[in-house]
Amino acid sequence: xxxxxxxxxxxxxxxxxxxxxxxxxxxxxxxxxxxxxxxxxxxxxxxxxxxxxxxxxxxxxxxxxxxxxxxxxxxxxxxxxxxxxxxxxxxxxxxxxxxxxxxxxxxxxxxxxxxxxxxxxxxxxxxxxxxxxxx
Amino acid sequence: xxxxxxxxxxxxxxxxxxxxxxxxxxxxxxxxxxxxxxxxxxxxxxxxxxxxxxxxxxxxxxxxxxxxxxxxxxxxxxxxxxxxxxxxxxxxxxxxxxxxxxxxxxxxxxxxxxxxxxxxxxxxxxxxxxxxxxxxxxxxxxxxxxxx
Numbered sequence: 167x168x169x170x171x172x173x174x175x176x177x178x179x180x181x182x183x184x185x186x187x188x189x190x191x192x193x194x195x196x197x198x199x200x201x202x203x204x205x206x207x208x209x210x211x212x213x214x215x216x217x218x219x220x221x222x223x224x225x226x227x228x229x230x231x232x233x234x235x236x237x238x239x240x241x242x243x244x245x246x247x248x249x250x251x252x253x254x255x256x257x258x259x260x261x262x263x264x265x266x267x268x269x270x271x272x273x274x275x276x277x278x279x280x281x282x283x284x285x286x287x288x289x290x291x292x293x294x295x296x297x298x299x300x301x
Numbered sequence: 302x303x304x305x306x307x308x309x310x311x312x313x314x315x316x317x318x319x320x321x322x323x324x325x326x327x328x329x330x331x332x333x334x335x336x337x338x339x340x341x342x343x344x345x346x347x348x349x350x351x352x353x354x355x356x357x358x359x360x361x362x363x364x365x366x367x368x369x370x371x372x373x374x375x376x377x378x379x380x381x382x383x384x385x386x387x388x389x390x391x392x393x394x395x396x397x398x399x400x401x402x403x404x405x406x407x408x409x410x411x412x413x414x415x416x417x418x419x420x421x422x423x424x425x426x427x428x429x430x431x432x433x434x435x436x437x438x439x440x441x442x443x444x445x446x447x448x449x
Contacts, residue, residue, distance in 0.1 A: 170347050172316075197351075201345075201354070202354040204343060205340060206311075207340055207342065216339060217340070279397040285394065
């Protein structure tokens with residue numbers, strides 16, 4: 167399960183990686199139900215990035231898949247389409263950069279990053295998760 | 302010191318968390334915002350209720366927006382003030398700020414050496430807002446750590 171200790175470890179790792187990538191960003195960690203556990207905004211990252219990072223992490227946690235894949239639910243050709251913010255809550259986002267964190271079959275939480283391009287945000291998230299797993 | 306850095310915010314959070322854990326013995330959420338009210342760092346301690354993160358952020362935001370501790374704002378909204386000029390005007394605060402105003406004690410503005418506002422810290426989760434063991438004292442522990 168996501169706890170503050172793990173969240174701090176992931177954030178510390180994340181900020182190191184972001185500095186290596188020469189980018190500034192916000193990183194958010196949420197628990198398995200999408201509730202915020204920890205959020206850090208690096209110096210120089212624009213202020214909205216904090217909320218967007220949290221939105222991405224929330225989306226990844228509640229749908230249990232990367233935030234970029236959630237857009238598929240809104241495909242008019244797919245059954246049950248009609249995904250919009252009114253149906254859910256105002257945190258829903260389909261921007262890439264939110265990734266659930268799995269411990270085997272169990273989802274323990276999710277991470278969201280915002281500040282660079284969506285591709286860089288995704289690779290930052292993946293590096294953070296891998297970096298901590300390998301320890 | 303013109304603006305708070307992430308390192309300074311984390312130093313404050315660390316001290317506030319230690320205070321909450323060791324002295325108040327209550328898990329809580331603590332948030333630090335910059336002088337524009339934008340989040341720099343938020344931590345929710347293990348066991349703290351999930352709604353406390355948003356309340357901590359709102360308290361810090363309100364402390365910046367009014368350049369004063371939320372404890373003072375909570376005094377305005379005291380029902381005993383109804384009927385007096387101050388109280389009647391303060392009731393108009395309810396629902397302002399796009400719903401972000403939060404006049405629960407626990408948010409404290411942070412000033413630099415020149416007494417300029419550089420940010421705020423907010424805490425939520427301790428049952429009492431006022432007193433020795435309260436949201437306010439957790440936030441104060443954070444502010445104290447900044448100047449050490």
